[in-house]
Amino acid sequence: MNTAPSVSVVIPCYGSESTLPELVDRLHTALPTISERYEVILVVDDPPDGTWDVAQKLAETYPLTRALQMSRNYGQQNAYFAGVRAARHEIIVTMDDDLQHPPEEIGKLLEGLTEDVDLVYGVPKAEEHGFFRSLASRGVKRVMAKVLGIKHASSISSFRAFRSFLRKGFDNLRGSHGMLDVTLSWATTRIKPVTIHMEKDEGNSSYTFKSLVRHAMNLLLGYSTxxxxxxxxxxxxxxxxxxxxxxxxxxxxxxxxxxxxxxxxxxxxxxxxxxxxxxxxxxxxxxxxxxxxxxxxxxxxxxxxxxxxxxxx
Missing domain, CATH: 1.10.287 (Helix Hairpins)
Incomplete structure (x- = not known):
């Protein structure tokens, strides 16, 4: 285990006061079996509920958990950037806060990070989303593939693992319309999809049809002429x-x-x-x-x- 890379897990949090305790508990059960050095970073994006209070208590309870409170709601992508830039370890893993991404599957992502791979996406065997959300998700991935030319765009998901040096690719990124997957594609083409087990949605996902459409528009207007x-x-x-x-x-x-x-x-x-x-x-x-x-x-x-x-x- 001494040769295992250190891991930072970044989780944007919004309206997840009911799911965070279980998620963090499962992470602190799964991560010690993967690496001796790890951390969990909860980035709370100023939700209207008590998510920050829960995250704060978890950070005070678990020594390897850190909680970051955004000054206002900046959106999920900027929450990713805040957490990724705050990460201290060799490998950065991102995941959702709604329990759809099992912490127990993080090991599969890290196994996919072989010497010639810098970025791994966890791809579910079958997505269980509503019709309109699935339609919007396919549209976003099509924009990434056809308009932006991103490799493996059809496999992109928010359950990803990548080497921390890729952060240098967006050191000079300005503005509030940054997209993590696009900026990662600037830094590497060594991308690999890995099939994982995806749990059924336990609550309201942070992704909605409206947010995915907005995401597609930001991709079109922010990264393409x-x-x-x-x-x-x-x-x-x-x-x-x-x-x-x-x-x-x-x-x-x-x-x-x-x-x-x-x-x-x-x-x-x-x-x-x-x-x-x-x-x-x-x-x-x-x-x-x-x-x-x-x-x-x-x-x-x-x-x-x-x-x-x-x-x-």
Missing amino acids: KPLRFVTYLGGLVGLVGLGLLCYVIFDYFTNPDGRAAGWASLACMVAIFSAAQMIAVGVIGEYLGRLFTGSMGKPAYLVRQRVEKTRS
């Missing part, structure tokens, strides 16, 4: 439609002088089409400019309000 290219193509298409309508009006004018449509009808159609295209273009460009403006203001991605730990491992 393809939406701008799409606007260019859309402008060309609308131009062709407008040209076609113009040809039709001219043709109808000369071939059907007695049954001409009122001029306002064709004009209204063209104005509506062009206006819609312009609004889409302005919206996409405005989103990019807004992100640049927000980043230029120096807005912090997150702030840690307080830290609680009993003994440093």
